[in-house]
Amino acid sequence: MEYIFSDKLNSLKPSAIREILKNSGNSIPFSAGNPSPLSFPVDAIRELSADIFQNNSTAALQYSITEGYAPLIESVAARLKSRFNIDTDHNPVIITSGGQQGIELACKAFCNEGDTVICENPSFIGALNAFRSLGTNLVGIDIEGDGISPEKLDLALTENPRAKLIYLIPTFQNPRGTTTSLEKRKAIYEVALRHKVMILEDNPYGELRFSGEEIPTLKSMDTEGIVIYCSSFSKILSAGMRVGFVSAPEAVIQKMVVAKQCEDVHTNIFFQMLCHRFMTEYDFDGHIKGICDLYGRKCALMMSELDKNMPKEITHTVPDGGLFVWLTMPAGSDMLGYIKACTAAGVSAVPGIAFNADTEASSDSFRITYATPSDEDIVKGIGIMADVAKNWIKS
Amino acid sequence: MEYIFSDKLNSLKPSAIREILKNSGNSIPFSAGNPSPLSFPVDAIRELSADIFQNNSTAALQYSITEGYAPLIESVAARLKSRFNIDTDHNPVIITSGGQQGIELACKAFCNEGDTVICENPSFIGALNAFRSLGTNLVGIDIEGDGISPEKLDLALTENPRAKLIYLIPTFQNPRGTTTSLEKRKAIYEVALRHKVMILEDNPYGELRFSGEEIPTLKSMDTEGIVIYCSSFSKILSAGMRVGFVSAPEAVIQKMVVAKQCEDVHTNIFFQMLCHRFMTEYDFDGHIKGICDLYGRKCALMMSELDKNMPKEITHTVPDGGLFVWLTMPAGSDMLGYIKACTAAGVSAVPGIAFNADTEASSDSFRITYATPSDEDIVKGIGIMADVAKNWIKS
Numbered sequence: 001m002e003y004i005f006s007d008k009l010n011s012l013k014p015s016a017i018r019e020i021l022k023n024s025g026n027s028i029p030f031s032a033g034n035p036s037p038l039s040f041p042v043d044a045i046r047e048l049s050a051d052i053f054q055n056n057s058t059a060a061l062q063y064s065i066t067e068g069y070a071p072l073i074e075s076v077a078a079r080l081k082s083r084f085n086i087d088t089d090h091n092p093v094i095i096t097s098g099g100q101q102g103i104e105l106a107c108k109a110f111c112n113e114g115d116t117v118i119c120e121n122p123s124f125i126g127a128l129n130a131f132r133s134l135g136t137n138l139v140g141i142d143i144e145g146d147g148i149s150p151e152k153l154d155l156a157l158t159e160n161p162r163a164k165l166i167y168l169i170p171t172f173q174n175p176r177g178t179t180t181s182l183e184k185r186k187a188i189y190e191v192a193l194r195h196k197v198m199i200l201e202d203n204p205y206g207e208l209r210f211s212g213e214e215i216p217t218l219k220s221m222d223t224e225g226i227v228i229y230c231s232s233f234s235k236i237l238s239a240g241m242r243v244g245f246v247s248a249p250e251a252v253i254q255k256m257v258v259a260k261q262c263e264d265v266h267t268n269i270f271f272q273m274l275c276h277r278f279m280t281e282y283d284f285d286g287h288i289k290g291i292c293d294l295y296g297r298k299c300a301l302m303m304s305e306l307d308k309n310m311p312k313e314i315t316h317t318v319p320d321g322g323l324f325v326w327l328t329m330p331a332g333s334d335m336l337g338y339i340k341a342c343t344a345a346g347v348s349a350v351p352g353i354a355f356n357a358d359t360e361a362s363s364d365s366f367r368i369t370y371a372t373p374s375d376e377d378i379v380k381g382i383g384i385m386a387d388v389a390k391n392w393i394k395s
Numbered sequence: 396m397e398y399i400f401s402d403k404l405n406s407l408k409p410s411a412i413r414e415i416l417k418n419s420g421n422s423i424p425f426s427a428g429n430p431s432p433l434s435f436p437v438d439a440i441r442e443l444s445a446d447i448f449q450n451n452s453t454a455a456l457q458y459s460i461t462e463g464y465a466p467l468i469e470s471v472a473a474r475l476k477s478r479f480n481i482d483t484d485h486n487p488v489i490i491t492s493g494g495q496q497g498i499e500l501a502c503k504a505f506c507n508e509g510d511t512v513i514c515e516n517p518s519f520i521g522a523l524n525a526f527r528s529l530g531t532n533l534v535g536i537d538i539e540g541d542g543i544s545p546e547k548l549d550l551a552l553t554e555n556p557r558a559k560l561i562y563l564i565p566t567f568q569n570p571r572g573t574t575t576s577l578e579k580r581k582a583i584y585e586v587a588l589r590h591k592v593m594i595l596e597d598n599p600y601g602e603l604r605f606s607g608e609e610i611p612t613l614k615s616m617d618t619e620g621i622v623i624y625c626s627s628f629s630k631i632l633s634a635g636m637r638v639g640f641v642s643a644p645e646a647v648i649q650k651m652v653v654a655k656q657c658e659d660v661h662t663n664i665f666f667q668m669l670c671h672r673f674m675t676e677y678d679f680d681g682h683i684k685g686i687c688d689l690y691g692r693k694c695a696l697m698m699s700e701l702d703k704n705m706p707k708e709i710t711h712t713v714p715d716g717g718l719f720v721w722l723t724m725p726a727g728s729d730m731l732g733y734i735k736a737c738t739a740a741g742v743s744a745v746p747g748i749a750f751n752a753d754t755e756a757s758s759d760s761f762r763i764t765y766a767t768p769s770d771e772d773i774v775k776g777i778g779i780m781a782d783v784a785k786n787w788i789k790s
Contacts, residue, residue, distance in 0.1 A: 001591065001620045001644070004559075006507050009650050012657075037453040045456070046448040053441040058432040061440070061633035097492055097637075097659040104658050108528070112401050113508045126660065133503070133657040164399075196396065225396045238456035240664040242492075249396070255404050262407075262528040263499050264492040265521065268663050269635040 008113060008135035028381035030368035031348035033174065033323060035235050036298075039291045044282050045238070048274050060270040066261045068095025068245075069272035075279045076245045084206065085220040086229060091247045094257055097267045099204045099232035099244040101260065103167070104130040106200045106228045106246070109255040110164045111136045118156050118197075119167040120148050122355030122363070124174040127167055127202065139163070140357025143173065145317075147180025150187035157195040165198050170218055172205035172322025175355045175367035179320060182215050189221050198252075199227045205322035207236050207288050210296030212320035225249040233275055235323070236288060241271035295323070298370040302378050309386035313393045323371040326352075329364045330393065338392040339366055345388050347381045403508060403530035423776035425763035426743035428569065428718060430630045431693075432767075434686045439677050440633070443669050455665040461656045463490025463640075464667035470674045471640045479601065480615040481624060486642045489652055492662045494599045494627035494639040496655065498562070499525040501595045501623045501641070504650040505559045506531045513551050513592075514562040515543050517750030517758070519569040522562055522597065534558070535752025538568065540712075542575025545582035552590040560593050565613055567600035567717025570750045570762035574715060577610050584616050593647075594622045599639075600717035602631050602683050605691030607715035620644040628670055630718070631683060636666035690718070693765040697773050704781035708788045718766040721747075724759045725788065733787040734761055740783050742776045 052060050067073065072095060077088035096102040103126070107117060113135030119128065121140025131138055139156050141148040147170065157163050168188070170180040180188070192199050201218045219229040232244030244267075246256060260266075278284065299319055306316050306325075317326045329335050339351045352363030368385075370378055447455050462468065467490060472483035491497040498521070502512060508530030514523065516535025526533055534551055536543040542565065552558050563583070565575040575583070587594050596613045614624040627639030639662075641651060655661075673679065694714055701711050701720075712721045724730050734746050747758030763780075765773060 003505075003593075003644075003646050003650075005504055005650050006510075006559075008507070009504055009654055012653050032458070034458050037457060040452065040456045042448065042452045042456070045452070046445070049444050049448055050441070053437065053444055057435065057437045057440070059635075061435045061437070061635045062432060063427070063429050063629075063634040097663075100657070101659045109400055109404055110398075112403070113530070115401075126657070129653075130657040133654055135508070164401075198398075234458075239458040240454075240456045242659055242661070242663045249398075251398050255398075255400050258407050258524075259404055259528055262495070262521070262525040263658055264496045264637055266637070268492075268637045268666060271663060271665075 008133055012129060012132050027343060027346050027348045028377045028384070029348060029372045030381055031350045032372055033369065034372045035239055035323070036294060036371050038294060039236070040238050041278065041282070041287055044278055045274065048277050052270060052273050056273065060273055062269070064266050064269040066257050066266050068267060069269060069276060072272045072276035075276050077247070079279065080229070080247055084217045086217065086247055088247055090249065091219070091229070092250055092253050093245050093247050094253055094260070095267050095272055096244040096246055096260065097264055098234060098242040099202065099230050100126050100130065101263065102230035102232070102244050102246040103127045103200065103202060104134070105256040105259050106230065107131050107134050107136065107165060108259045109252060110198055114162065116160045116163040117165045117167055118153065118160070118163050119357055120169065120173065121357045122175055122352060122365070123167065123357065124169060124202065125354050128357060131167070138357040143176060143178075145178055147184040148188070150184060150191050153188060154191045157191065157197055163195070163197050165200055166192055167200045167202065168218070169202045171203055171215065172208065172319060172324070174205070174322070175324055175350065175352070176326040177317045177319035177322055177324040178326070179215060185215065185218055186221065189218055193224055193226055201227050201229050203229065203231045204235050206231065208292055208295055208323070209321035210292045210299065219247065228252060236291060237275060237278060241268070241274070243267055243271050243275050292321070295321070295371060298375065298378065301375060302370040302382065305379055305382035309382055311386070311389050311393045314389055323369045325368050325370065327366055327368065331364055333364050333392060335364050335366060338388065341388050341392070342385055345384050347384045349385070403528055407524060407527050422738060422741050422743045423772045423779070424743060424767045425776055426745045427767055428764065429767045430634055430718070431689060433689060434631070435633050436673065436677070436682055439673055440669065443672050447665060447668050451668065455668055457664070459661050459664040461652050461661045463488070463662060464664055464671060467667045467671035470671050472642070474674065475624070475642055479612045481612065481642055483642055485644065486614070486624070487645055487648050488640055488642050489648055489655070490662050490667055491639040491641055491655065492659055493629055493637040494597065494625050495521050495525065496658065497625035497627070497639050497641040498522045498595065498597060499529070500651040500654045501625065502526050502529050502531065502560060503654045504647060505593055509557065511555045511558040512560045512562055513548065513555070513558050514752055515564065515568065516752045517570050517747060517760070518562065518752065519564060519597065520749050523752060526562070533752040538571060538573075540573055542579040543583070545579060545586050548583060549586045552586065552592055558590070558592055560595055561587055562595045562597065563613070564597045566598055566610065567603065567714060567719070569600070569717070570719055570745065570747070571721040572712045572714035572717055572719040573721070574610060580610070580613055581616065584613055588619055588621055596622050596624050598624065598626045599630050601626065603687055603690055603718070604716035605687045605694065614642065623647060631686060632670060632673060636663070636669070638662060638666050638670050687716070690716070690766060693770065693773065696770060697765040697777065700774055700777035704777055706781070706784050706788045709784055718764045720763050720765065722761055722763065726759055728759050728787065730759050730761060733783065736783050736787070737780055740779050742779045744780070
């Protein structure tokens with residue numbers, strides 16, 4: 001049988017990150033977007049799971065409603081209100097199967113095949129592929145140190161009348177690790193509103209600030225109901241349990257619930273119970289602070305190793321939070337050759353092309369993380385990358 | 396902001412079953428497709444979860460690969476081979492977030508917006524809505540006691556050149572509870588092959604036979620690689636944990652993996668570990684036999700209560716397995732009025748219209764289940780339905 005697949009999936013390649021993760025073997029893991037295993041509150045999870053399967057097993061194992069476990073919806077809504085100033089009274093919360101599902105559902109709710117999604121360039125490959133898997137076209141706007149230019153966004157929206165969604169990671173962006181300034185956030189919101197195009201604000205790293213000043217979320221400025229806010233527990237509790245959440249205007253949430261029902265009926269209920277109880281019965285703020293301290297320390301170590309060892313021709317971003325650092329080689333360098341040589345030498349990284357909106361475009365950059373590797377591996381890995389780099393930088 | 400949603404979601408209504416489940420309150424639960432809580436091996440799950448979070452917590456809480464947990468893939472493949480004679484050497488297995496996701500991914504892999512899915516009529520509402528949520532058109536073929544007519548399928552495929560998928564639940568069909576005969580299975584396979592259209596065989600109830608003779612799966616006859624086989628642990632271990640699986644030719648599986656990556660990255664890994672260990676370390680066959688015995692007994696009780704009490708004008712199917720019984724009122728009855736009266740009297744059931752491929756079509760039928768209610772509630776509930784029926788059957 002010769003298979004004729006749908007147009008939307010026919011051109012879609014497996015995620016480069018997932019493929020690297022699958023084949024990374026024993027190399028130093030600078031490539032994955034995994035949280036540190038040290039961030040998992042294992043003792044609490046062990047206690048809570050024992051209690052849930054002892055005292056609430058039927059509810060934890062039976063079908064549940066698509067919107068999510070009501071007590072978790074409440075505790076997430078309370079957190080979004082207190083921590084990010086989001087008006088959850090008018091923007092109800094639903095629970096999704098990781099942040100990934102929230103992103104995909106938002107696109108499904110607003111985009112027909114052939115519609116356009118505007119995104120930062122580079123951006124999170126998982127989101128870009130989700131948009132592609134729904135048959136949309138991507139238009140990337142090159143990101144600057146303080147976010148995309150509102151003027152370029154205005155132009156892109158004018159030039160693309162079928163634009164239905166603007167996808168942004170304003171805080172500790174993936175892959176660059178940088179943050180959109182308050183001024184640009186305000187201007188971006190005004191531009192989107194003027195064009196009547198929805199913003200999908202993806203904020204999986206928002207809780208993970210270890211330096212610099214808090215910047216309000218786009219959703220906190222959203223008086224007109226044009227922002228869909230997505231996030232998850234993946235980076236603050238556990239990635240493997242696949243629990244995320246969305247806050248958006250009621251009408252939008254209703255459509256996303258219907259679409260979610262068609263995808264997986266509901267998110268596994270046991271981990272929803274566990275998240276709720278961890279948030280309300282344990283020191284959640286203290287737990288988050290512990291992760292921020294951990295990543296702050298690891299990031300500082302990586303910055304210092306980079307500055308000490310890396311050829312100055314390779315520049316890097318300086319994150320105030322999140323997981324990622326973005327390195328850029330001199331224009332026209334053989335970035336792919338360099339990353340392959342690093343992998344051969346025992347360090348993995350993600351080539352920048354993986355994050356391009358235009359899959360044919362080139363890149364001089366690559367992404368690494370300080371979250372997953374041990375301190376020893378950060379020192380060793382940057383040392384290896386610096387050594388390998390010497391052969392790839394023209395002097 | 397006035398929202399303009401995608402065409403595919405704009406017309407999609409929330410699932411009638413989910414809505415009834417959400418609002419069923421204290422009524423006798425004849426409506427849900429929930430497995431019996433007695434079918435959950437709670438002690439084993441408690442032991443296994445304690446052990447996993449004690450000895451394997453990092454792997455259970457970290458990101459994993461999209462295809463699924465390798466040991467579970469192996470044990471599912473072995474089971475499909477031994478129990479259903481499926482050639483898993485040439486039809487690899489992936490793990491999905493419930494059977495629902497397998498169904499949705501199969502459609503996404505083969506269908507563009509505007510393509511056609513052929514299905515049994517009536518059929519599983521969750522699948523029909525998944526097809527609708529991807530912008531496909533549904534063409535239903537009225538199901539007979541022994542499955543759809545291969546001749547009608549042939550005609551439908553001829554009349555619908557954009558048909559890309561044939562969706563069937565050959566064994567203990569939802570909602571009818573009936574099974575497609577071996578002769579029809581063979582003929583259906585030949586028709587699909589001649590038209591080069593893929594079959595999606597949904598078999599979530601296949602393990603739950605309590606009487607009658609085993610009938611080979613369509614997938615076991617699939618020498619040409621045109622059958623995608625979907626199933627799940629929802630009805631044999633736990634529905635809330637959201638773990639399902641698909642077996643299909645390698646090229647199809649590759650596309651489904653890429654699509655799954657875009658939806659939820661991977662299925663929660665903890666319950667994948669748990670399923671694998673339950674299958675290999677506990678008496679899985681004994682556990683399945685226990686569920687079959689339970690449902691066989693409950694079904695017999697419901698059949699006897701129906702035959703004793705229900706007006707003869709209301710006919711019912713006699714299942715050999717699975718969860719469902721399908722009742723049909725005399726042509727032109729006010730079925731909806733009757734179901735509403737039953738709900739008011741304290742018994743919930745699902746109106747047949749919920750399962751129609753054509754949402755405008757009427758129905759004289761409704762679905763009930765013996766799986767969820769207690770024995771006492773089966774007796775009481777059928778008694779109430781029979782009493783209410785007397786006012787709704789014209790003598």
